[in-house]
Amino acid sequence: MIMLADWHPDIIEFIISKMQNPRILRYLIENTNDEAIKKYAQEKLKFTPLTQQEIDMYQGIVNYKQIPGTGGFSEKIIKDAELKLRTGGTYSVHNSEFLTGANISVTLTKDFMEAVENDAEYELRFPDVESYTQQEMNEYNEGWYKVGDVREWARLGYKVRTYRKIKAKELWNLINICATYSAEPGIFFIDNANDMTNAKAYGQQVVATNPCGKVA
Known part of the structure; x- marks a missing residue:
């Protein structure tokens, strides 16, 4: 199982990476207003x-x-x-065997789902490592893997970079279209999982799950 958070800057490329249906890639290109979705769908699509x-x-x-x-x-x-x-001509896909030995899923946050409901824009963010001092990089290398959530990282006072904004519904539609026609990505409501997990009693949190724990 490979999981990526909905706030990650690579989330669009990640979702499209396993799409094997050229008709759906063409549908995405023709029916989205988001240029990044068009770009990655076009890169995945091969025309002969x-x-x-x-x-x-x-x-x-x-x-x-x-x-x-x-x-x-x-x-x-x-x-x-x-x-x-x-x-x-004929359409096919590049790298048709890419990640065929793995499941992919998106960890969905409450922030994202609220943005979908409100038809709002959603920020794709990551720690701003390019601007970090050596001390900040040391703290990143030692601490990021323990935190793993850009929202918490920002609350801790570290610099976070917004790589771009996307209409939340565009990303939501992308997830649903790909899941409907290729059975991936699955979705995992990470905030809900952490609200209800018993791991909190041990000072731990959920960061991912095996394939049996997600909604496909």
Whole structure:
């Protein structure tokens, strides 16, 4: 199980990384207003143009449609040939085997879900390590893995960088579309888990789960 927080700057690329359906990638490109979603979907999508021989073959099939009594091709084959000519090639995906041995999930925070409900923008953030002093970097190296939450890191007084803002509903729709048509990513309500876990009694918190603990 590989899990990434909804506030992480790489969350869009992470969600799209395992998409294996070129039709869904094209749908994302055509139906989102977010340029980052379009960018990563386009990078995942591979287009192979038809060869001249293929063009001639499909055109020959379509031509039969216009010659009464010739038969030979079903309506489905003719429509497929028309589609191939309109598209001009075939779509597939780059790195089709990427992460095939792992499940991926997104840890969803209450902050994110509130932004979705309010149709608000949501900040993708991470510790601003590029501006840290040597002392701050030492504290980051020693402490970040124990905290692991950019919200808590900011509350502790460390500098956090907002890499970009995204409409929360765009990210929410991306999660739902990919989960519907590829069964990934799963979702895990991390704040709810930490509110209810018995680990709090031991001064611990939930940071991830195995595949049985998420909602897919």
